[in-house]
Amino acid sequence: MSGVGQAVSGELIGEQQSSTGSAVQIMRRFLRHRLAMPSLVVLVLLLVVCFGAAVIAPYPRGLQDLLLGPTGPSPEHWLGTDEIGRDYLSEILYAGQVSLAIGLAVAVLSTLVGTALGAIAGYVGGWIGELLMRITDLFLIVPAIALIAIIVQGLGPSPVTIVLALAALGWTYIARVVRGQVLSLRERDFIDAARGIGASSVRIIASHLLPNLVGIVVVAMSLSVASAIIVESTLSFLGFGVQPPDTSWGAMLSQAAGYVGTDRVYLLYFPGLFILVTVLCVNFIGDGLRDALDPQGKQL
Amino acid sequence: MLLEVENLSISFPTESGIARAVEGVSFRLLEGETMGIVGESGSGKSMTAMAIMGILPRAATVTGSIRFRGRELVGLSDEELREVRGRDIAIVFQDALTALNPVMTVGEQLMEAVRVHRPGITSAQLRARAVELLDLVGIPDPERRIDRYPHEFSGGMRQRVMIGVSIANEPDLLIADEPTTALDVTVQAQVLDVLREVQQRTGTTVMLITHDLGVIAGVADRVIVMYAGGIVEAADVDPLFYETAHPYTAGLLASLPRMDRRSGDEPLYQIPGQPPLSTAWPAGCRFFPRCAHAVAGRCDTVVPPPVTVGADHTANCVRVGEWPKGVPT
Amino acid sequence: MAEGSADVSSSLTVDHLVKEYRVGGGLLRRRASVVQAVSDVSLSIEAGKTFGLVGESGCGKSSLGRTVARLQTGESGSIRLGGDEISRVSGRSLRAIRRRVQFVFQDPYASLNPRKSVRATLAEPLAIHRLHRGQESRRVSELLEQVGLNPAHADRYPHEFSGGQRQRIGIARALAVEPEVIVLDEPVSALDVSIQAGVLNLLDELQGRLGLTYLFIAHDLSVVRHLSDRVGVMYLGRMVEQGPVDRLYEHPMHPYTQALLSAIPVPDPKVERARQRIVLRGDVPSPVSPPSGCRFRTRCWKATEKCAIETPELVDLGEGQSVACHYPAERTVF
Numbered sequence: 001m002s003g004v005g006q007a008v009s010g011e012l013i014g015e016q017q018s019s020t021g022s023a024v025q026i027m028r029r030f031l032r033h034r035l036a037m038p039s040l041v042v043l044v045l046l047l048v049v050c051f052g053a054a055v056i057a058p059y060p061r062g063l064q065d066l067l068l069g070p071t072g073p074s075p076e077h078w079l080g081t082d083e084i085g086r087d088y089l090s091e092i093l094y095a096g097q098v099s100l101a102i103g104l105a106v107a108v109l110s111t112l113v114g115t116a117l118g119a120i121a122g123y124v125g126g127w128i129g130e131l132l133m134r135i136t137d138l139f140l141i142v143p144a145i146a147l148i149a150i151i152v153q154g155l156g157p158s159p160v161t162i163v164l165a166l167a168a169l170g171w172t173y174i175a176r177v178v179r180g181q182v183l184s185l186r187e188r189d190f191i192d193a194a195r196g197i198g199a200s201s202v203r204i205i206a207s208h209l210l211p212n213l214v215g216i217v218v219v220a221m222s223l224s225v226a227s228a229i230i231v232e233s234t235l236s237f238l239g240f241g242v243q244p245p246d247t248s249w250g251a252m253l254s255q256a257a258g259y260v261g262t263d264r265v266y267l268l269y270f271p272g273l274f275i276l277v278t279v280l281c282v283n284f285i286g287d288g289l290r291d292a293l294d295p296q297g298k299q300l
Numbered sequence: 301m302l303l304e305v306e307n308l309s310i311s312f313p314t315e316s317g318i319a320r321a322v323e324g325v326s327f328r329l330l331e332g333e334t335m336g337i338v339g340e341s342g343s344g345k346s347m348t349a350m351a352i353m354g355i356l357p358r359a360a361t362v363t364g365s366i367r368f369r370g371r372e373l374v375g376l377s378d379e380e381l382r383e384v385r386g387r388d389i390a391i392v393f394q395d396a397l398t399a400l401n402p403v404m405t406v407g408e409q410l411m412e413a414v415r416v417h418r419p420g421i422t423s424a425q426l427r428a429r430a431v432e433l434l435d436l437v438g439i440p441d442p443e444r445r446i447d448r449y450p451h452e453f454s455g456g457m458r459q460r461v462m463i464g465v466s467i468a469n470e471p472d473l474l475i476a477d478e479p480t481t482a483l484d485v486t487v488q489a490q491v492l493d494v495l496r497e498v499q500q501r502t503g504t505t506v507m508l509i510t511h512d513l514g515v516i517a518g519v520a521d522r523v524i525v526m527y528a529g530g531i532v533e534a535a536d537v538d539p540l541f542y543e544t545a546h547p548y549t550a551g552l553l554a555s556l557p558r559m560d561r562r563s564g565d566e567p568l569y570q571i572p573g574q575p576p577l578s579t580a581w582p583a584g585c586r587f588f589p590r591c592a593h594a595v596a597g598r599c600d601t602v603v604p605p606p607v608t609v610g611a612d613h614t615a616n617c618v619r620v621g622e623w624p625k626g627v628p629t
Numbered sequence: 630m631a632e633g634s635a636d637v638s639s640s641l642t643v644d645h646l647v648k649e650y651r652v653g654g655g656l657l658r659r660r661a662s663v664v665q666a667v668s669d670v671s672l673s674i675e676a677g678k679t680f681g682l683v684g685e686s687g688c689g690k691s692s693l694g695r696t697v698a699r700l701q702t703g704e705s706g707s708i709r710l711g712g713d714e715i716s717r718v719s720g721r722s723l724r725a726i727r728r729r730v731q732f733v734f735q736d737p738y739a740s741l742n743p744r745k746s747v748r749a750t751l752a753e754p755l756a757i758h759r760l761h762r763g764q765e766s767r768r769v770s771e772l773l774e775q776v777g778l779n780p781a782h783a784d785r786y787p788h789e790f791s792g793g794q795r796q797r798i799g800i801a802r803a804l805a806v807e808p809e810v811i812v813l814d815e816p817v818s819a820l821d822v823s824i825q826a827g828v829l830n831l832l833d834e835l836q837g838r839l840g841l842t843y844l845f846i847a848h849d850l851s852v853v854r855h856l857s858d859r860v861g862v863m864y865l866g867r868m869v870e871q872g873p874v875d876r877l878y879e880h881p882m883h884p885y886t887q888a889l890l891s892a893i894p895v896p897d898p899k900v901e902r903a904r905q906r907i908v909l910r911g912d913v914p915s916p917v918s919p920p921s922g923c924r925f926r927t928r929c930w931k932a933t934e935k936c937a938i939e940t941p942e943l944v945d946l947g948e949g950q951s952v953a954c955h956y957p958a959e960r961t962v963f
């Protein structure tokens with residue numbers, strides 16, 4: 001009776017091309033994403049020009065031209081100059097170093113902490129899980145901006161303390177999302193199946209839970225880059241953020257805030273535009289990564 | 301003639317092309333009979349029911365004709381269909397828990413179903429009718445149960461409530477789409493009994509959609525077998541089981557383990573392969589790639605039309621009568 | 630396939646097994662009630678044979694299966710595999726037990742990790758138990774062939790397979806460690822009718838070839854009759870009747886067995902018309918507060934006062950059949 005079952009082999013559902021999980025395939029799916037790839041190019045470009053500002057920026061940092069004063073965009077100064085005659089493009093590139101570094105550092109830190117604690121809360125459950133989740137609930141009802149402002153005031157407003165303060169709040173969101181996902185995954189039969197073949201808890205978390213979390217963690221991380229940049233801007237705008245001589249896109253926004261309704265409003269637009277482009281790029285990359293890492297490879 | 305379906309086709313756009321869920325389905329339904337439609341998932345049996353109810357998703361393209369008491373239903377506006385739905389044709393779904401509104405008592409839902417088609421009715425009459433309906437579907441103590449919420453009922457009781465809602469306006473046609481699939485067997489027996497009783501009391505015509513040939517054998521007068529979006533065989537219940545004329549029906553019957561017989565050591569007959577996708581039906585007879593009696597050149601060219609093999613018995617197979625009946629090995 | 634499992638002579642014996650679940654409760658809500666899903670159940674399976682376990686949802690058959698496969702631990706009672714007590718082992722010994730008892734899940738969609746290729750899924754048990762080292766790839770191909778799948782598809786992902794094919798992958802995963810016993814929890818009930826026969830034949834064939842012992846859990850009594858040598862009927866956590874398959878189907882003694890058998894539709898119109906169906910009243914009571922005495926008494930047409938007071942024990946009726954009823958009587962149901 002070796003023929004039994006043989007008849008069923010051979011045919012797969014549909015005649016789609018095999019979508020495997022190899023690095024090549026993941027890359028291919030990412031490249032096929034309409035917005036992710038251009039966004040990645042733009043983001044890399046931003047990183048290069050900001051962190052390479054010493055070489056790339058048209059004018060040295062903080063070089064004033066008091067005689068020139070504020071001017072609109074021109075062939076010499078692409079984005080114009082501010083009220084003390086600094087080249088605005090160069091200023092934005094240097095400020096970008098701080099904004100991007102804060103955004104990425106906060107995202108990495110809060111994702112690591114949030115994923116770990118969320119996974120523990122979800123998988124272990126019990127009173128540990130309850131405690132962790134009550135803590136995240138607590139952060140939900142505390143006004144975040146005020147809390148961060150107080151922390152930053154207390155520790156001194158350096159970029160490092162801003163990163164720590166933002167990450168201290170940011171992890172709760174990711175922990176909540178991860179825990180929810182783990183709770184639903186834990187009920188799935190394939191987790192039981194893994195236990196059934198003798199897999200240890202470590203193996204189950206590392207090899208069965210985490211790979212299934214990649215999608216939502218990547219998206220949560222990209223959102224947290226975006227929100228960190230925005231919250232930092234808000235902080236700086238309120239005056240609690242990066243202090244001179246350091247500057248960030250948020251700080252520049254805050255300095256330009258008074259120009260609404262004047263002909264120097266471009267000073268407000270350009271840093272805002274850079275924040276917007278960065279945040280959008282990061283989100284699109286997150287979307288692209290999520291789809292690329294999904295072996296079901298939805299046709300886009 | 302209660303219902304006449306002619307050349308019904310239903311298609312949808314999907315990510316992987318046009319899904320031709322139903323193609324060229326024709327059948328007639330006589331007043332008072334119980335017709336069973338049997339088929340596997342993806343055979344188009346539920347789609348056909350939804351088309352008759354006019355509840356297909358908007359993206360669906362429907363061609364052909366569905367005439368209810370001579371009135372064409374295909375192409376009616378939503379408003380016109382609403383008048384038909386619930387009053388003339390009603391449906392019972394598989395999952396009574398999701399089909400009932402969790403924040404309304406079962407009484408309110410029953411009364412709503414009645415009120416929609418009888419605007420002038422008084423609230424006392426409404427309540428009396430709702431109690432009567434619960435009683436009809438065999439729910440004990442209906443006066444008290446009427447004010448309960450769906451979650452306070454068991455699965456079998458919920459399905460009874462659903463049947464009550466669907467017969468609230470004494471429809472001429474009751475479509476039951478896998479009404480017992482989610483239920484345990486002892487409860488399934490109760491619900492099938494209720495359906496049978498309701499039919500006897502109200503004289504409604506029943507269209508029972510199921511994948512279970514056992515349920516069909518016990519309940520149906522006439523049977524339509526669907527496979528891959530089309531009808532493969534149609535017959536009265538006895539000829540379908542004892543003078544099976546289509547290789548798919550024969551294969552299905554042979555592959556079922558029987559509870560009432562010693563099994564011996566024989567393996568079950570096994571239909572090879574698996575049903576095709578509605579986005580890529582094979583050319584010719586759709587069962588051809590899995591058929592034990594298929595002949596290249598005849599079976600893979602055109603979709604076979606129904607061939608009369610007996611009184612009110614058709615099989616859509618070009619090789620009807622050319623293969624020995626019974627186990628198709 | 631290493632031929633090791635062919636000469637295994639052990640069998641599975643379950644004695645007075647109890648499995649409870651806590652429902653409700655939490656950090657702030659202290660009141661939790663206890664549900665006895667499996668209540669003092671005993672059964673034994675000869676090596677190389679199939680024990681069919683039937684009953685309706687909530688009867689405890691799946692809980693029993695999961696406890697036997699040690700996906701969970703019972704409260705009391707014993708589970709013996711050959712001569713070894715496995716109901717309480719943990720850690721390293723539990724891992725060793727996993728090589729001997731395997732489990733096949735009902736839902737072929739939920740039981741495969743969507744992010745693992747078939748190869749990764751089948752290689753994992755080999756890695757955990759250090760089997761076929763250096764030969765993993767060959768072994769994966771062998772397993773796929775054994776369950777009637779094309780080894781060339783090993784690098785594909787679960788979503789590229791149909792339900793029947795996924796169930797075959799689940800079976801291959803269970804076979805990977807060369808177990809003695811496989812607990813099959815409704816392995817075909819999620820599959821289309823025309824696909825079921827193939828999987829049932831495969832299970833039958835594998836049992837013959839590898840000498841496997843099956844605990845086959847299903848609500849479909851037709852499927853159970855086809856595959857089983859012995860059958861047990863459960864109701865609300867208790868075993869109400871068990872016996873050799875033909876004996877039980879042809880001479881059921883417990884009213885519940887009779888009702889259950891009579892409720893199953895048979896694909897044969899003449900048989901259906903001739904049958905006297907026993908239609909039970911009401912629904913299965915909540916397992917949180919099961920009826921006293923005989924748990925079936927609330928739906929039984931024979932129940933008397935005695936049934937409410939005295940819990941009927943399983944009594945041997947001869948010919949391997951035993952029944953837990955104060956008023957056992959034969960009744961044909963076909």
